[in-house]
Each structure stands twice: as C-alpha cells, then as structure tokens.
Amino acid sequence: MKFIVLFFAFIISVHLHAQDPGDAAKHIGAGVVVGIAGGYAAHKISNGQKGWKWAGAVGSSLAVGLAKEGIYDQSKGYEWETKDVLYTTLGGVLAGMAIHILTDNTRRRNGGGKNCGCLVAQIEHTNEIQLPKFVENGTGDITSELQAAYLLR
Template sequence: MLPRITLLLFVFLTFHSNSHAQQVENAAKHLGAGVAIGAVGGYAAHKIFNGQRGWTWAGAVGSSLAAGLAKETYDINRGAQWETEDVLFTTLGGVISGLALDLLLKNRRRGRSRKNCGCPPIVFESLDVDPVNASGSITAAIQANDILSNGL
C-alpha cells in the first residue's frame, strides 16, 4: 500500500510542479530558508537544553514554522495572498535540518562519555614510599610524584 501512495504522490507533485514552474522555484527558496533557519534553531536548542534530542527537533521544526508563518503574515500586510504551501515548504526545511542535526550530533554524544582529566599519571615505582602504607591521600601522591619527576 505504501508504494502506491508514494507513486501517487510522486505523480501528483510532478504534474503540479510542471504546471507551475514559477512555484517550484519559490518552493525551493522556502525549503532552503527552512533548512537554514531550522539548523540554527535546532543547534541553539541543542546547546541550551544540553543535547536533548526532542528539544533539538523542536528547535529546528519550530523555528522554521515560526519563520514561515511570520513571512506569510508579512506578505499579507503588503497586499499579497496567504500561501499555505510556502509555510509547508519552510517547515519541511526545518524537518530536514532536524534530521541532519540528529544524525550529526548523535556521534558527538557517544564520544564525550570518557573525558581525560589532564592529571599527570602516578608512577609508584619512582616513589620511595610504599603506596599501601602511605597516607591514602591521592592529592599528596600526585604532588609527590610531580615533585620527584620534576626534580624540585
């Protein structure tokens, strides 16, 4: 059933776009603007809400939807007609950018789990103190290792 619906949608869009060549160019502009605005909104939401996936999608789709509605409201105030298709294409651009952000930012989330603290490694062989009978303070062990390795 799904391939039939896809084929029907493809045929409809092909005939619709051939009959209105000017509208295809306008739709491409709205789609591109929706991708750009959705990418900025989605990335901002990703940073603000600490990488939560739902908020990234909400930022991408919501910002492009808001931009499409604002543009059509602006056009009405200038005497043009409301075009719902323009809002839909702008929002579709936000969906595309949400998908792209989801794929791109997912790989970054995996690599952040193991961060190096930047601490110098402790080498107990260079210390003259038995680590079992020492004070048990890791700070003292790090300082002692640093002093012995730097020769201070």
C-alpha cells in the first residue's frame, strides 16, 4: 500500500510541471470529496466490505472526472485533458485509503481481536446492591443503615 502511494506521489511530482499546480490540486481535491462520498456510501450499502469501499471511492471520482471532461469541457469547446481525469481519480484513491483507515480500525479501538496490542480490563458486574432490612427499633437514619449494612457485609 505504501508503494502505491509513493508511486502516485512520484508520478504527480514528475508531471506537475506540465500543468498549472493550482488546477491539479483542484482536481485532486474534487476527487477526494467525491471519493469520500462514494466510498462511504458503498461502505454503508455493502456492510463494510473492503472491495466495495475502494470501488465506490475510485469509481465515483473516475466517473466525475470523465463527466467533467466529456460533458462540461466539450460543451465549452475545451480540449480533452487526460491528466485532469487522472488527478481526479487520484483524489478518489486517496479518499479510498482514508476510508479504509478510518473504518477498519474499529476492532483496534474496541479492543477486540487477538492482535490489538492493548490491555483490556474485564470487569465483572456481579456485585449487586443489597439494601438493609428495615428495623422497627432502629434509628431511622438511612445513611447509618447503609453504612452498617456495608460494614457487616
């Protein structure tokens, strides 16, 4: 996974000089926003299956990038730019990684599993409160009755 991220970062840094850096950043940002929406929707629909999260994030950002270049830019008379589609899709890949990291660590947060690396205290809740019996010739003070019952236990 780290290799993929470094590979994409290298490719972007090499080809960033060919395009306005602000334009590339806008496409990556749009891809991240759309990818998070698509990936999270796919995560909820598929009950957390990893493949569908990635497909939702990358697929939605790819679809938006293609639609932007194919429909919006062509109607304005602009040229097709494959780099814009790639940058938008890269934003979807980044969104997929974010969703993967943020939704898959619930086992570690909850302390479940064998390899969580955390200490989990198990508390037994078997101690029930035993209230004292009412004594006819007692003091009538509930505080002293509770203290006496606690000490005699």
